[in-house]
Amino acid sequence: MSQLTTLLRRSWVLRAFFRRAAIATRITPWLALADLSPVRSAIEPLLAGADSDEERHYLLLAAAAGRTTEEITAFADRIRGQSAYWLDGHLRLVDPAVPGTVPIAQSTPTTCGSVSILMTRALLDPVYALSLTAGDAPFADRLAEEERRIHDATNRLWPRRLGTSPWGVAGALGRAYDWRLVDDTDPASIRAALRDAVAAVSAGHPVPVLIGDGYPRHYVLLIGPELTFYNPSGEVVQVAPEAFLAGDLGILGFRHVQGIVLPARVDRIH
Numbered sequence: 001m002s003q004l005t006t007l008l009r010r011s012w013v014l015r016a017f018f019r020r021a022a023i024a025t026r027i028t029p030w031l032a033l034a035d036l037s038p039v040r041s042a043i044e045p046l047l048a049g050a051d052s053d054e055e056r057h058y059l060l061l062a063a064a065a066g067r068t069t070e071e072i073t074a075f076a077d078r079i080r081g082q083s084a085y086w087l088d089g090h091l092r093l094v095d096p097a098v099p100g101t102v103p104i105a106q107s108t109p110t111t112c113g114s115v116s117i118l119m120t121r122a123l124l125d126p127v128y129a130l131s132l133t134a135g136d137a138p139f140a141d142r143l144a145e146e147e148r149r150i151h152d153a154t155n156r157l158w159p160r161r162l163g164t165s166p167w168g169v170a171g172a173l174g175r176a177y178d179w180r181l182v183d184d185t186d187p188a189s190i191r192a193a194l195r196d197a198v199a200a201v202s203a204g205h206p207v208p209v210l211i212g213d214g215y216p217r218h219y220v221l222l223i224g225p226e227l228t229f230y231n232p233s234g235e236v237v238q239v240a241p242e243a244f245l246a247g248d249l250g251i252l253g254f255r256h257v258q259g260i261v262l263p264a265r266v267d268r269i270h
Contacts, residue, residue: 042069046076054084058091058126065125075127078134090133091126093119094236096224105234107144112219113164113208114151115232117172118143119221120206169208169219169261178264184247184256193260194244198225200262206230210259211249220252 043063050056058079062072079087088095094102106115122129132142154168166179183189197207200222207222209229221230227239231252243249247256 039063039069039072042073046073049080050076051081052084054087055079055082058087061124061126065127067125067127071127075130078130091129093122093129093132094223094230096228096236099228099236099238101235102230103139103234104143106232107147110161110163111147111151112232113169114147114154116208116219116221116230117150117154117164117169118146119223119230119232120173120208123206123223124204164219166208166210166216166259166261173208173261176263177261179259179261181259182257184258187245190245190247190257193257194241196262197222197260198227201225203263205263208261209257210261211252211254212256212258213254216258217254218252 043059046059047056050059055076059072059076062075067075079091082090093104104115104119106112118132122132132146133139135142137145150172151164154164154172166181170177170179180193182193197209200207202225209220209222210216211218211220219232221232222228223230223236224238227241227244229237229239229252231237233253237251239249239251243251244257249255249257
């Protein structure tokens with residue numbers, strides 16, 4: 001058994017990735033791996049040359065994000081020999097296991113959707129995360145610039161003062177994502193949203209959730225199956241399932257869930 005196959009079987013991130021690949025191609029996850037032979041042949045020596053399991057984890061995550069062989073090779077050179085502290089500090093912007101205040105927050109009242117998109121991309125793609133955390137400009141400036149870029153790109157036909165539309169968020173995350181409204185007066189609609197959101201995040205997909213009071217007001221990002229949310233106001237918060245179902249999400253800023261952005265085939269992931 002190759003080192004790559006052994007590591008893949010240990011990695012929940014890659015298991016989630018190949019479940020998604022199997023859904024798209026209607027083949028088993030390990031046959032999906034065979035279809036990635038150009039990337040696989042490049043990754044084998046990179047994994048062998050990595051100095052730690054943490055490095056290997058991030059190389060695999062870059063492959064799962066769809067990075068090219070050239071991009072993964074350059075990324076491997078950049079992170080080789082770095083400490084676990086450096087890797088986590090530069091490649092993991094938030095940790096679902098650590099609630100509390102985080103240094104990544106929206107810089108304007110209307111960019112919660114933009115920051116949710118940014119965080120989704122960063123959680124799934126360590127090469128993208130590194131582009132934000134490494135560079136000459138201050139980290140806060142790079143974040144703000146990317147936040148503005150995403151906001152502009154997703155609101156070309158939508159008033160920017162209204163924030164980002166749910167279809168704008170879904171479009172920014174790629175063809176695999178779709179959005180749907182949630183009727184916050186219908187318990188069945190809320191239960192279905194909770195079920196599908198947890199299934200998606202358990203399969204490796206962060207889930208933008210639109211909340212509000214009376215009308216949609218704010219995006220938060222589900223990043224853990226225990227209902228752990230990243231709030232673009234700058235914190236990681238865990239919510240009780242009962243609070244989600246009862247429309248009691250005040251801890252996130254607004255009480256009611258009113259929309260979710262999901263992988264288009266979330267019902268097949270689990």
